[in-house]
Amino acid sequence: MRIDAVTLFPGMIDVPLSESIVGRARQEGFLELGFANPRDFTEDRHRTVDDKPYGGGTGMLMMAEPVYKALKSVRKKGSCVILLTPKGRRFDQKLALELAKKKHLVFICGHYEGIDERVTPLADLELSIGDYVLTGGEPAAVAVIDAVTRLIPGVLKKSDATVNETFTEGLLEAPHYTRPAVWRGKKVPQELVSGNHKLIAEWRRAQAEALTGKARPDLAPAKKKIRGAAKK
Numbered sequence: 340m341r342i343d344a345v346t347l348f349p350g351m352i353d354v355p356l357s358e359s360i361v362g363r364a365r366q367e368g369f370l371e372l373g374f375a376n377p378r379d380f381t382e383d384r385h386r387t388v389d390d391k392p393y394g395g396g397t398g399m400l401m402m403a404e405p406v407y408k409a410l411k412s413v414r415k416k417g418s419c420v421i422l423l424t425p426k427g428r429r430f431d432q433k434l435a436l437e438l439a440k441k442k443h444l445v446f447i448c449g450h451y452e453g454i455d456e457r458v459t460p461l462a463d464l465e466l467s468i469g470d471y472v473l474t475g476g477e478p479a480a481v482a483v484i485d486a487v488t489r490l491i492p493g494v495l496k497k498s499d500a501t502v503n504e505t506f507t508e509g510l511l512e513a514p515h516y517t518r519p520a521v522w523r524g525k526k527v528p529q530e531l532v533s534g535n536h537k538l539i540a541e542w543r544r545a546q547a548e549a550l551t552g553k554a555r556p557d558l559a560p561a562k563k564k565i566r567g568a569a570k571k
């Protein structure tokens with residue numbers, strides 16, 4: 340997969356995505372990450388990329404033309420262009436799975452107060468990562484690129500590592516434990532050390548359902564009718 344980011348601050352994306360699993364995915368060629376900086380597509384001596392909003396108001400806006408030219412330099416036929424904005428559709432795991440199937444994603448990162456509205460029709464999708472305001476789209480791009488990259492086949496060593504995880508089934512994951520079996524007096528749940536795979540699976544399912552109901556009732560799947568459950 341190839342991903343390009345149109346951004347005034349490529350380091351905000353390049354640096355965090357050079358570490359750990361995504362860094363390795365880039366080194367191993369699972370992900371090619373490129374950048375186009377609108378500042379490199381200006382003509383004036385000061386390389387101006389922002390200006391005051393028409394009608395007044397606080398802050399500066401990114402000008403349409405440098406963003407347009409930067410986008411044009413990376414966009415190909417079949418590219419999926421995503422504008423990062425708090426006004427966008429909320430990003431989630433389902434969308435991450437969809438985006439992981441694409442060959443080429445282009446993220447447009449707004450900065451300052453935003454981008455001239457006339458560039459928004461250039462995007463196939465407007466995306467937000469949650470209901471809070473960031474200084475720019477770059478940290479959001481990092482989150483989305485991370486979530487998508489780990490779903491590219493081969494990036495995670497264990498092929499099924501993404502099958503049973505949080506959100507894929509609409510449930511939070513059961514708690515995990517590693518050695519030692521007793522840590523500062525706290526024991527690992529006995530089901531997990533039982534060696535009984537059926538028991539472990541049942542325990543995890545029950546934990547996941549209880550945790551989801553408690554921490555994220557909005558995610559909890561509608562209770563399925565269980566045969567015989569009608570009687571009190």
Ligand code: 6GU
Pocket residue numbers: 422423424425466467468469470471472473474475476479
């Ligand atoms: Cl995509 N951009 C900005 N600036 N703030 C956000 C966001 C995006 N998603 C949540 N907050």
